[in-house]
Amino acid sequence: MPSSSRGAKNLTIGVFDSGFGGLTVLKELLRLVPHADYLYFGDSARLPYGSKSAETVARYAISSAQFLQHRGIDLLVVACNTATALAFDRIKAALPIPVIGVIEPGAKRAAEASRSRSAAVIATEATVASHAYQRALAERGIQSREVACPLLVPLVEEGWLEHPVTEQVAKIYLAQAFDGAAPKSPQPAADVLLLGCTHYPLLRPLLERITPEGVTLVDSAESTAQAVAEYLRECSADALVRGPSSPKPSLHFFATDSVEKFRRLGERFIGRAVENVEHVDIDQAAEV
Amino acid sequence: MPSSSRGAKNLTIGVFDSGFGGLTVLKELLRLVPHADYLYFGDSARLPYGSKSAETVARYAISSAQFLQHRGIDLLVVACNTATALAFDRIKAALPIPVIGVIEPGAKRAAEASRSRSAAVIATEATVASHAYQRALAERGIQSREVACPLLVPLVEEGWLEHPVTEQVAKIYLAQAFDGAAPKSPQPAADVLLLGCTHYPLLRPLLERITPEGVTLVDSAESTAQAVAEYLRECSADALVRGPSSPKPSLHFFATDSVEKFRRLGERFIGRAVENVEHVDIDQAAEV
Numbered sequence: 235m236p237s238s239s240r241g242a243k244n245l246t247i248g249v250f251d252s253g254f255g256g257l258t259v260l261k262e263l264l265r266l267v268p269h270a271d272y273l274y275f276g277d278s279a280r281l282p283y284g285s286k287s288a289e290t291v292a293r294y295a296i297s298s299a300q301f302l303q304h305r306g307i308d309l310l311v312v313a314c315n316t317a318t319a320l321a322f323d324r325i326k327a328a329l330p331i332p333v334i335g336v337i338e339p340g341a342k343r344a345a346e347a348s349r350s351r352s353a354a355v356i357a358t359e360a361t362v363a364s365h366a367y368q369r370a371l372a373e374r375g376i377q378s379r380e381v382a383c384p385l386l387v388p389l390v391e392e393g394w395l396e397h398p399v400t401e402q403v404a405k406i407y408l409a410q411a412f413d414g415a416a417p418k419s420p421q422p423a424a425d426v427l428l429l430g431c432t433h434y435p436l437l438r439p440l441l442e443r444i445t446p447e448g449v450t451l452v453d454s455a456e457s458t459a460q461a462v463a464e465y466l467r468e469c470s471a472d473a474l475v476r477g478p479s480s481p482k483p484s485l486h487f488f489a490t491d492s493v494e495k496f497r498r499l500g501e502r503f504i505g506r507a508v509e510n511v512e513h514v515d516i517d518q519a520a521e522v
Numbered sequence: 523m524p525s526s527s528r529g530a531k532n533l534t535i536g537v538f539d540s541g542f543g544g545l546t547v548l549k550e551l552l553r554l555v556p557h558a559d560y561l562y563f564g565d566s567a568r569l570p571y572g573s574k575s576a577e578t579v580a581r582y583a584i585s586s587a588q589f590l591q592h593r594g595i596d597l598l599v600v601a602c603n604t605a606t607a608l609a610f611d612r613i614k615a616a617l618p619i620p621v622i623g624v625i626e627p628g629a630k631r632a633a634e635a636s637r638s639r640s641a642a643v644i645a646t647e648a649t650v651a652s653h654a655y656q657r658a659l660a661e662r663g664i665q666s667r668e669v670a671c672p673l674l675v676p677l678v679e680e681g682w683l684e685h686p687v688t689e690q691v692a693k694i695y696l697a698q699a700f701d702g703a704a705p706k707s708p709q710p711a712a713d714v715l716l717l718g719c720t721h722y723p724l725l726r727p728l729l730e731r732i733t734p735e736g737v738t739l740v741d742s743a744e745s746t747a748q749a750v751a752e753y754l755r756e757c758s759a760d761a762l763v764r765g766p767s768s769p770k771p772s773l774h775f776f777a778t779d780s781v782e783k784f785r786r787l788g789e790r791f792i793g794r795a796v797e798n799v800e801h802v803d804i805d806q807a808a809e810v
Contacts, residue, residue: 289780
């Protein structure tokens with residue numbers, strides 16, 4: 235772990251996602267690790283990853299991760315469930331710095347929360363097809379049922395966070411996840427619902443309303459930020475987590491599609507104005 | 523227009539789309555121009571185009587069109603509304619062969635069908651933002667209202683063609699398109715609904731049910747195939763349209779993402795088995 239005490243320079247954390255969802259991880263990171271500098275990369279020209287093949291996702295993810303590495307990050311957070319599920323080992327192998335993904339922290343937190351040793355996982359088509367959560371949960375003795383929810387990302391991006399249509403769609407998916415257990419049933423088989431996509435925290439209030447009683451929601455975005463904070467504590471980089479606010483942290487964004495759209499949509503995910511956005515032509519950048 | 527009488531070789535028509543929607547145009551082409559050979563290119567690794575910026579879409583579309591040109595097509599059909607809306611002139615300028623897009627044929631057919639001289643257009647976010655249909659219709663003396671329908675493509679790709687959720691979503695969009703006119707109202711302002719996205723023909727039965735009475739549906743996929751047939755007739759390539767079936771036409775597909783997924787999803791759009799699919803790494807291909 236590179237030291238954070240190189241003069242006045244903060245440690246720089248790179249956060250990478252296919253687009254906007256990773257901003258929910260960044261939002262939690264800013265809360266839990268407020269004294270780092272952040273470079274966020276949203277591969278918005280090639281999104282979504284969630285419906286694409288492992289080969290394509292790995293290629294996109296590695297070029298995006300390498301872009302951040304060339305910008306001098308000390309630690310990479312793969313804030314995209316699909317990229318973590320399909321390409322984590324390859325991203326890790328391609329980078330000479332520590333890399334933290336979203337699957338392990340989410341699975342760890344779900345295992346801690348489950349008493350019935352059974353969890354439901356909702357995620358993109360590609361994440362579900364990879365069974366990365368199923369494996370990570372099984373290693374912790376937790377059975378799981380994974381359900382692909384391809385419509386939730388477009389609904390979030392449409393801004394229909396509390397819309398009757400979104401509720402109806404979410405109910406259909408949750409019925410699959412909970413195996414026909416009636417909503418508000420006292421003893422569902424699974425007692426944890428793992429939100430395996432970084433878009434889903436925006437639907438948390440709606441999902442909490444319609445999830446069977448007694449089920450704990452575990453959010454992979456929040457779990458990942460907690461894992462980063464723990465990792466920094468273990469590396470004796472406590473100052474980043476709890477230290478004084480000086481030197482001032484900085485926040486810089488890169489987007490491969492329109493900067494204007496990144497600003498506009500990004501605000502919804504991070505809950506603050508999105509400034510310092512720079513356009514990147516990733517095909518050109520990849521050749522450097 | 524290259525001749526179709528070069529020995530036994532059929533004329534080869536290239537059909538390009540961001541993914542699967544263009545297959546609805548190909549389906550109509552196979553019906554109306556059955557004696558050409560077809561190369562279809564689906565840029566499925568970079569889809570969707572509909573939510574991306576003009577700059578990104580133009581870059582993707584030109585590299586895809588050039589790939590087909592290098593494969594020896596005689597005529598290119600841009601079977602993607604977003605690519606046509608945002609990059610038609612640039613694609614045309616980049617290729618030394620005739621290029622036909624979907625906007626002009628759709629607008630022409632809508633103008634022929636409208637008596638009230640007013641049309642409603644439903645399309646992707648990017649197509650609507652470009653106002654390409656509005657301009658093409660205005661040139662023909664038709665006023666229009668354009669409504670972006672970002673959820674319809676994901677719903678089609680989920681296969682929910684007759685699902686209550688899709689009906690509810692479509693009703694919301696149509697209410698915007700018809701300015702609050704009650705469904706089945708006898709005199710809506712617009713008397714044409716232009717389906718400005720090549721995914722939408724799959725929703726035609728549902729849309730026909732919920733469109734106000736007296737409104738004619740115009741499908742840009744069908745209109746484009748008709749425009750290609752007319753163009754070939756004008757070029758005295760009648761044999762392609764109505765001639766004998768020998769030599770046998772061929773059908774070859776290229777996809778930039780998973781071949782398996784292209785086959786599986788493609789069948790829904792074209793209504794027949796999708797064989798002869800070849801994977802293309804477009805980033806590599808672009809460097810050639």
